Amino acid sequence: MTGPRLPTSSVLMTPPLLAILAFGLAPLTIVVVWSFWSWDPLTYWIKPDLSLAGYAAILEAGRWTVIVSTLVKALGTALLCLLIAYPTAYAVHFLAGRRLSIILLALITIPFFTSYLIRSFSWRLVLGRTGVLNTWLQDWGITHAPLEWLLFSNFAVVVGLVASYLPFATFPLLLSMRRVDPTFLAAAQDLGAGFWKSLTSILLPLTMSGIFAGFLFVFVMVVGSSTEVQMLGGAGASIVSVMINDVMRVANYPLAFAISTIVLVVIFGLVLIGNRIFGLASLFEDQSQ
């Protein structure tokens, strides 16, 4: 047998692994290491002297509350997304025919690959003082003056976040529903279970991994989001990523990276725990075999 040979797994792995190490692991290492360095507010220089000042500064100037409010926003958005995504996944998998389900699947896929910036920005046209919603509300006589809290508010931010990250909940739910053996549902039906009974006692437990994955993906995406707050948030509105950006205006790397380290610990912790309990990887992997 002559001719080229397919390299072994370790050779195949090398290029992607090098990219991940150089552009992924190296920056994250710098994040953790520099978060323990010290920063001189007079010269804006950072020095490799071990210091916990970065972490201490998180407790100042209300930065701690931004972290908490980010987690609350992430929790709320993730729950809202699940409430919309579960019926959507159900409709795509159980109700729609083949053609319709592919069309719906495409509609759910498209948002991943369109601009989050443009989609957030477009909400300004809908929620603004002279936006669509305010115009309608006044035309129909529901309100007499434009509602000010629609745009540049927490309301607008949460609406924007749900619109941005909803597909991140729908997808894992769909994958988990595909793995449900339909005979279980048929059996429940034969035994006299109605729709809600089958849903709560069969489908929900069997799709628990999808529910958790969907929650986790949205949660993690919101914790890392910045565009929605920058486009739709009110004056002084913040979220962790925006706060990191603000801190970097004075090149305070230790503080920026201390905040980043905490965020990364929360995110990776959740992903790894999720993988341990629910086997997140298998949700995607089984599709390939």
Next chain:
Amino acid sequence: MMIHEGLANRILLWAITIAGLIVIYAPPLYLLAVSFNPALQPGLPRLSDLSLTWYAALPKERALVGALQQSLIIATVTAVMATGMSLLAALAYFELRAQRTAWFLTVILPMFVPGVIQGLALSAVFTRSGIKASSLTVIAGHLLWAMPFAFIVILTSFAAVRRSYLVAAADLGATRWRQFVDITLPLIRPGLVSAFIFSFLLSLNEFTRAFYLAGRQNTLPVVLFGKMNSGASPVIYAMSGAIFLASVACVALIAIRSIWPGAGKRSPR
């Protein structure tokens, strides 16, 4: 189907599904409609007023055109690299046994790193190594953003490669390289095309990482962001509308290919 939801429940399920789609699509589609309105004030154009005024004005916006060119170059290089690397990663994945899940997580995890943190940290690495910000530094950031998506798409496309095909080829004396070229590659080609298009779009539309990593020439989303916050002009609507439409068309193309079999082979399910 075998479950009887009842009419009321069906209506409820569809209503929520449609509401979700409206939340996702109504605002950008409205923006698209507004971009065809020749008036300065944003609003729905009357059918008789539809005009391409603002699109015609786009080529005169030198900053936008330059940024678009830069973004297209970066997106193309990112897509080529992400697709190639993800193919290697997927091949390695199927060679692995015990460490499969670990390898899967290694490739997927960068997707969860917030853009601000990755962009900022990567720019720190480059500054420290004496590497100047340029299109290459943006590509480095975008590569890790696009690879997890490309990897999942390619992994899924491997479902078309039945183990028995490879075993049969091996029995007939094909080396593993020939099996790859003659069997695996043709079967996963649709997946590779999708991975390429998805990576291209992810890079084209990526804002946060590019914000920190771009050199003198900013990418389109970074320039758009600046213009959106300094008094939106209708030209911004036109540029945003055009990019949104192009992105939707690309994904729709992939979907259409799978609705009408014959245009592309369906994977057996």
